[in-house]
Amino acid sequence: MSKITPAEFEAIAKHRVPIVGYLGIRIEEIGHGTATARAPYREEFLRPGGTVAGPVLMALADFAMYAAVLSRIGKVELAVTTNLNINFLRRPGRKDVLASARLIKLGKRLAVGQVDLFSDGEDDLIAHVTSTYSIPPL
Amino acid sequence: MSKITPAEFEAIAKHRVPIVGYLGIRIEEIGHGTATARAPYREEFLRPGGTVAGPVLMALADFAMYAAVLSRIGKVELAVTTNLNINFLRRPGRKDVLASARLIKLGKRLAVGQVDLFSDGEDDLIAHVTSTYSIPPL
């Protein structure tokens, strides 16, 4: 079970991380060390080739990881990304993008997870992320 | 010497990558396999801790790399990021962020570079990026 509800997390996002609202990103589901986020399609996200720009995917993945981390440690807003590695695999079409994050390690000081990114309704991964968050001392 | 002028690059950015204009990112300098980009400070970039959100730094770094790549291969808009790795080192303050990109390899198919990120007027790195672009066949 998550230590934070989607509504609590949306409140953090809305009031404390305006860039996320700015991009229209929202959380879909938060589990026990898992979370799914969505970036509803906007024409402003496109880059040459008619595909969604990389920074949108990176922002979405980072946000999904933040939710997955807080699902385990509770409302610790000051958890911060220390490393993010993304491989872009296929060019996403003109569709919503979904990011599904899952922790693969939760230590006292570091949380590591991976994030799969998909175009809505499609099966093939468009990008794959691994990311580390630093958890502040209590 | 660059195969693309800052003005030509800004035109691509403005008309073809709206997310960049959306974030207010602009190019400062383009050299021979190098480029510097700036994200002028906005309150909307903050995240908990009073620091600039990671996705802003990632967008800025990716954009600086795009300029560094095009400085060598010319106006090849379809060059795309295949991998980006970022280490967040220090929390940036409420200042403009600068990203300085430099190619470390330019092959026929792949370009690899590194990007140093700083807060304006400060010496310590706030983040370090390595990134690979795929160059489309001519």
Place this chain on the structure above:
Amino acid sequence: MSKITPAEFEAIAKHRVPIVGYLGIRIEEIGHGTATARAPYREEFLRPGGTVAGPVLMALADFAMYAAVLSRIGKVELAVTTNLNINFLRRPGRKDVLASARLIKLGKRLAVGQVDLFSDGEDDLIAHVTSTYSIPPL
């Protein structure tokens, strides 16, 4: 089905990549874009903390990916790693290490995969790798 048999792959490894034999690494299984490799435990692999040294895990993961790539493209020895990212998650004990690789993208020029590393007989990941191979033009 794999385009290369474990025996064919072992022959490449034995005759063409001596470092692998040097470390005692061997292939366990090759599927369709998947492969599992094993590093039988040796005292020489230890580092301070009584744990298996990182370079052993990196060599093992890289080798498993090589097999996964060749399982799809056949005996293309000149496929080479262009990027490898590893997160070390838990300290492996004094046991064999297993690496399970799986391609997540196979393009004409690049193959991307992930590798999960485990201590033999245990469930928790000890390390997670993403890696890109460059496929030479035919």
Place this chain on the structure above:
Amino acid sequence: MSKITPAEFEAIAKHRVPIVGYLGIRIEEIGHGTATARAPYREEFLRPGGTVAGPVLMALADFAMYAAVLSRIGKVELAVTTNLNINFLRRPGRKDVLASARLIKLGKRLAVGQVDLFSDGEDDLIAHVTSTYSIPPL
């Protein structure tokens, strides 16, 4: 100035990290947050294409980083790699490989550095590494 001498570091390497001796890797210089390591050329390091195998480069880079970290924190053997990202840039020839590591951040809990890898006597980078070490609580 370094908090550890090359001789002290070589003693750790020799007695505590046998894989390093196994590969013939040795330290050349240790500074203040910097270190250079060398892998003297051996035929056993080759892989198809007549080039030095990736795992040798990764082991060398990791070892150089270990020395750079200990140069700042002293003889803390239990410092361990948490993340390593390598981009392979050019195929090294049949020569010694040199790895030059430099810390770009030293915090209480994490040290981050980059490592440039060269073939002995050549100017072009053959690989570039960024890496994070976790520093154990005192």
